[in-house]
Amino acid sequence: MTQATQSQKGIQMTETALNQVKMLRDQQGKDLCLRVGVRGGGCSGMSYTMDFEDSQNIRPDDEVYDYDGFKVVCDPKSLLYIYGLVLDYSNALIGGGFQFTNPNANQTCGCGKSFSA
Numbered sequence: 224m225t226q227a228t229q230s231q232k233g234i235q236m237t238e239t240a241l242n243q244v245k246m247l248r249d250q251q252g253k254d255l256c257l258r259v260g261v262r263g264g265g266c267s268g269m270s271y272t273m274d275f276e277d278s279q280n281i282r283p284d285d286e287v288y289d290y291d292g293f294k295v296v297c298d299p300k301s302l303l304y305i306y307g308l309v310l311d312y313s314n315a316l317i318g319g320g321f322q323f324t325n326p327n328a329n330q331t332c333g334c335g336k337s338f339s340a
Contacts, residue, residue, distance in 0.1 A: 232288045233306045234259055234295050240312040240321065241290055248275060248293070256281065256294035259310070260301035269304060271323050 236244070248255050255275040264270045281287060281296055288295045297305070309324040325331070 232295075233286055233302055233308075234288055234297055235307070235309045236290060236295065237309065237311045240310045241293065243312040243321075245293055251275060254278065256287075256296050258296045258298075259305070259308070260298055261304050271305075272301075273310075273321065 244257055248257070256278045258272070258274055258276050260272045261269045262272055276296075278294060281294070282298070284299050286297050286299065286302055288297075304327055305323075305325055307326040311322045311324065313319045313322060
């Protein structure tokens with residue numbers, strides 16, 4: 224895993240993940256933010272969610288983290304489970320894609336996309 228860009232944020236991103244997310248956002252052709260959260264489900268009980276959304280949808284109670292003008296948003300309920308999360312990206316042929324390192328997870332499934340806390 225590469226080093227996270229700023230450790231004081233509740234959701235941290237490595238440079239590799241940030242570059243990948245910005246590239247994906249640019250392909251959308253809009254100025255979107257990234258919403259990260261959790262929902263019930265997955266093989267370990269909770270699954271990570273991550274999707275682009277319009278910045279106008281940011282709610283007053285959302286936590287917003289700024290990465291050089293790119294906003295990462297998380298609702299307060301999800302943040303209870305993922306505070307300190309490091310989002311990384313790998314372009315490896317096997318096991319590549321976005322990877323979540325969650326300090327709050329007691330158990331993580333083999334694919335790394337779900338956890339229990």
